[in-house]
Amino acid sequence: MNTQLSLPVQLPDDETFGNFIVGSNALLVAQLMALFDPSVDSPMITYISGESGVGKSHLLYSVCAEADQQGKWISYIDLQQIDLWSIDVLVGLEQCDYICVDNVHALKGHRDWQVALFDLINRVKEIDHARLVITGIAGPGQMELELPDLQSRLAWGVSFVLQRLNDEDCIHMLVKRAGMRGINLPDEVGLYLLNRSKRDTKSLMKALNRLDQLSLQQQRKLTIPFVKQALDF
Incomplete structure (x- = not known):
């Protein structure tokens, strides 16, 4: 670009x-x-x-x-x-x-x-x-x-x-950005991630980047147990 x-x-x-x-x-x-x-x-x-x-x-x-x-x-x-x-x-x-x-x-x-x-x-x-x-x-x-x-x-x-996103919009953002990477992020996993990490966009995207990397390495789907283990929640 x-x-x-x-x-x-x-x-x-x-x-x-x-x-x-x-x-x-x-x-x-x-x-x-x-x-x-x-x-x-x-x-x-x-x-x-x-x-x-x-x-x-x-x-x-x-x-x-x-x-x-x-x-x-x-x-x-x-x-x-x-x-x-x-x-x-x-x-x-x-x-x-x-x-x-x-x-x-x-x-x-x-x-x-x-x-x-x-x-x-x-x-x-x-x-x-x-x-x-x-x-x-x-x-x-x-x-x-x-x-x-x-x-x-x-x-x-x-x-x-610029107004901060509400919870619903944050989950929508996570699901959409995950989808752009070819990753299925269920809404309930997005909510779990949102409730346990910092809620600013930068922190959420950093967490998603980490999950993307680990899921590819370990060939794992994004489930709540995986997210809990991967991000040490």
Whole structure:
């Protein structure tokens, strides 16, 4: 999926709009899908806040996957990894069709990066071509950043809070993601897993990855006794 990416990163190809469990986030998903409709006057910035592990990165990967399918020029950067980059990676990104900025809260204590992102947003506004999708654990007004002007820029567009999935949706997610791997995960096994692990999306997918690996190694079906043994519940 990285043929159109402006940065040399490899994004997961199994996190798309097609397998994102919407739950109570229908308006947010509709807003992101509308970014690809030329008849819609989309805001320059779509800001997504929410707790860690609720699926914010999944939505950014989904935007990238959709843009890639349409042959658009994409930029994705995870600000939790800024130690790997120079601020120069933000130069010229205003020419992209879509710019996905993950974990903007990670810029706390990095004023140079805050200034660089501020300048990028201003360039995007001036050219009026790219669309920014930005995530953080708190809304623009609640960010603890040293550059107030950046916080005000983050609030220029529309802002959503990504809601955590309820139990039924979590089980649906587990069953669906298991099915994508060719694994049959009965609902009762999904419920058992949900009741005994952390309920954030990242932890659940980590548990599913482990079960996938062990079930292949041992040629076992996903039953409650197997899950209990495999994950040491």
